[in-house]
Amino acid sequence: MTTFETFCSRASELDAVDPLAHLVERFVPNPELIYLDGNSLGRLPKATVSLMEDMVLHQWGDRLIRSWNEHWIELPQKIAAKIARLVGAGEDEIFLGDSTSVNLFKLAYGVLRYNNGRKLIISDEFNFPSDLYVLQGLAESLGQGHELRILPGIDGIHPDLPLLEQNVNQQTALVCLSHVTFRSAYLYDMAAINSLAQKAGTQIIWDLSHAVGSVEVNLKETGAQLAVGCTYKYLNGGPGAPAFLYVSREFQQQLFSPIWAWFGHANPFEFSQHYEPRKDVWKYAAGTPPILSIAAIEPGLDLLLESGMQSVRQKSLSLSGLFLEAYRQFLEPLGFSLASPENPRYRGSHVSLRHSEGYRICQALIHPMDGVKPIIPDFRNPDLIRFGFAPLYNTHTEVVTTIGRLADIVNHKIYLHFDKTRAAVT
Ligand SMILES: *Cc1c(COP(=O)(O)O)cnc(C)c1O
Numbered sequence: 505m506t507t508f509e510t511f512c513s514r515a516s517e518l519d520a521v522d523p524l525a526h527l528v529e530r531f532v533p534n535p536e537l538i539y540l541d542g543n544s545l546g547r548l549p550k551a552t553v554s555l556m557e558d559m560v561l562h563q564w565g566d567r568l569i570r571s572w573n574e575h576w577i578e579l580p581q582k583i584a585a586k587i588a589r590l591v592g593a594g595e596d597e598i599f600l601g602d603s604t605s606v607n608l609f610k611l612a613y614g615v616l617r618y619n620n621g622r623k624l625i626i627s628d629e630f631n632f633p634s635d636l637y638v639l640q641g642l643a644e645s646l647g648q649g650h651e652l653r654i655l656p657g658i659d660g661i662h663p664d665l666p667l668l669e670q671n672v673n674q675q676t677a678l679v680c681l682s683h684v685t686f687r688s689a690y691l692y693d694m695a696a697i698n699s700l701a702q703k704a705g706t707q708i709i710w711d712l713s714h715a716v717g718s719v720e721v722n723l724k725e726t727g728a729q730l731a732v733g734c735t736y737k738y739l740n741g742g743p744g745a746p747a748f749l750y751v752s753r754e755f756q757q758q759l760f761s762p763i764w765a766w767f768g769h770a771n772p773f774e775f776s777q778h779y780e781p782r783k784d785v786w787k788y789a790a791g792t793p794p795i796l797s798i799a800a801i802e803p804g805l806d807l808l809l810e811s812g813m814q815s816v817r818q819k820s821l822s823l824s825g826l827f828l829e830a831y832r833q834f835l836e837p838l839g840f841s842l843a844s845p846e847n848p849r850y851r852g853s854h855v856s857l858r859h860s861e862g863y864r865i866c867q868a869l870i871h872p873m874d875g876v877k878p879i880i881p882d883f884r885n886p887d888l889i890r891f892g893f894a895p896l897y898n899t900h901t902e903v904v905t906t907i908g909r910l911a912d913i914v915n916h917k918i919y920l921h922f923d924k925t926r927a928a929v930t
Contacts (some may be wrong), residue, residue, distance in 0.1 A: 507909060511830050512770035515900035518826070523813055524819050529896045531740075538879040538902045542894030543686075543714060543854045546740030551803035559799050579900050580793045581786070586805045587739075587748050590813065591712065591731070592722035597750055599788045600735075600798060602745040604713055605634045606734040608680070611749060612642050614759035615678045615707045615730070616650065622677035622706070623648070628655040628663055630685035635711055639680060649678065661688040661845055672700045679708040683715035683731075684852030687884055689844045691719060691852045695726035704729065713737060713747075717804075718820055718895070720813045729755050738853065738894060740804030751785050763790045805840055807896055819895035820853040823903050827855055827891065830907040838914040843888055854892040857910075862887040863926065864919035869909060873921065879906055 532548045539547060563571045585595040599607075613758055616625075625639050636654065643650035655671060657663045679701055684691050694710065701708045710731040712750055715721055717738030723731060731750040735741035751759060761781065766772040767789035770780045781787040808816060825848065833838065835857065843856040859865055866889050869879040881891045891906065913919050 506833060508834065508904075510681050511826075511904045511907070512901070515707055515826065515904040518822060519899040522819060522822075522900070523815060525899070527807060527811065528899070530807060538808045538877055538905060540852075540879060540881045540891045540893065540898065540902070542740075542898070543718070543737050543890065543892030544882055545700050545743060546717075546804060546864045546894060547897055548742070549740055549803040549807060551806070552740075552742070552800050555803060556796070556800060559796055562659055564796075568799065576793075579795060580798055583798055583802050583805065584748060586802065586869075587679065587716075587735075587807060590805065590808060591716055591733070591750065592720075592724050592726075593750050594724065594753055596784055597753055597756075598748050599751075599785045601746045601789055601793050603744075604711065604732050605638050606790070607747050607749040607788070608635055608638045608709060608711070609642060609729050610761055610790075611709050611732065611751070611759070611764060612639060612680065615709065616642070616646065616648075617760050619677040619706060620648075623650050623672070624675045624677055625650055625652045626655065626668070626671050626676055627652065628668070628681060630663060630687060630690060631658055631680065631682050631793065632686050632711060635680055635682070636911055639678075645823055647771040653730055657680075661843060662690055662850070663692070668697070669700055670894075672697075672704045672705060672706060676701075676704055676706040679706060680711065682711045682713065683710065683721065684719060686714050687843070687888060687890075689714070689852040689854045690742060691715070691845070691850050693850075694721070694723075694728060698727040698729075707728050714852055714854070717808050717813075718816070720817050723750055723808070724752070728752070735801050736806075738812045739801060739808065740896070741801035742797065743817045746794055746800050749785070749788060756785055757783065761787050765790045765793055767793065818874060821848050821851075823893040823895065823898055823900060824848070824851060824853065826891070826900055827903045827907065829902060830858065831855075831897075834907055834911045835914075838911060840910070849913060853895065854890050856884075856888050856890045859889065859914075860887060860888045861914075861919050862889050863924060864922045865889065865910065865913050867922040868913045868919045869906075871922070872909075873918070876909070877905075879909055881906075 520760045538839045584598040584600040588595045588598045712733030716733045729752045734747045736745040768787040841858045843858045866883040
């Protein structure tokens with residue numbers, strides 16, 4: 505039995521030797537808050553504030569249309585190249601723009617066309633609902649009898665890998681999976697699943713939204729051909745920041761893009777009436793790039809590149825490992841149960857806990873009544889509280905404080921002061 509005080513002193517010792525501890529200074533301070541929702545919306549880097557001021561007042565306000573030639577036209581490529589470094593891809597393999605959902609549509613359309621004759625689309629119950637909607641809508645609009653099969657997992661946490669293996673076969677037109685799943689944080693072994701697909705002669709689209717910036721992703725090394733991912737979570741790119749897509753070099757010529765628009769044209773400024781796609785991954789540009797939002801992604805990327813994904817992953821596991829250890833001792837006896845993998849090898853950077861009073865406990869964390877700092881995790885129906893540990897700014901002390909707070913809320917029945925009505929965005 506370790507006392508809570510022992511956990512607190514261990515947390516301060518870990519923080520004192522944490523090689524990434526200084527990075528919290530590079531974010532706009534939120535001293536009155538413990539923020540554990542970086543897996544939904546990352547914090548604001550200080551450098552983004554001055555960059556945005558320059559972008560808006562100088563580049564847009566003063567330079568106006570001249571900025572396109574001075575700087576803006578190459579900006580998407582320049583930032584995409586930094587994302588490429590983060591996910592182990594070539595600089596010419598990442599397109600940046602549009603939402604994750606739209607990028608998934610573009611890639612999935614291309615794959616279904618490429619594998620025409622095969623009718624099965626495989627995903628799982630752990631995938632993000634928007635991905636499932638995109639795949640359903642695509643199957644419906646093609647009207648060619650594609651079937652989306654959503655594979656069940658085994659315990660709400662782990663996928664059923666033998667079932668997945670059976671379903672990745674000669675009939676499979678497309679597989680779409682989240683590398684780190686948004687509820688349980690299960691982390692797929694990308695290399696192993698890629699080789700299943702390769703054997704079956706089919707393609708996987710990996711959704712990296714919860715993985716990029718939190719775990720090590722090596723698209724090329726693991727033989728991945730296609731991926732999409734978002735930039736407003738662990739990349740700290742800002743609300744609704746443009747997403748990216750990855751197509752391996754070998755595959756770029758073979759995939760058809762369903763949206764033909766001028767920025768994806770080989771020579772957009774010739775204003776020809778005939779569409780001729782670019783030969784590279786920028787054929788996916790569906791229109792003028794959103795320059796301000798794209799620019800805002802860079803400072804967050806720089807922080808991750810500077811730290812290196814190996815250190816980021818190490819810190820992430822140190823935070824979630826401490827959380828799990830303290831959870832077992834202080835929260836399990838209070839009716840909480842673990843809804844994430846125990847094994848760190850299969851766990852991303854958030855940890856989910858279930859509790860029958862999950863929603864109200866979450867409200868009590870966010871709206872404390874006794875003058876302590878609010879703690880912001882997030883809630884997912886029906887009873888899941890997700891704690892996102894962002895290695896660039898979260899500390900071990902915050903982890904232990906959160907455990908103590910959760911125990912107090914249940915022990916003293918503080919959650920009873922909150923009602924069960926849900927807010928629009930949780
Ligand atoms: C956050 C997230 C998205 C976001 O999709 P948008 O279309 O960019 O809103 C998609 N997929 C997964 C797995 C996510 O976690």
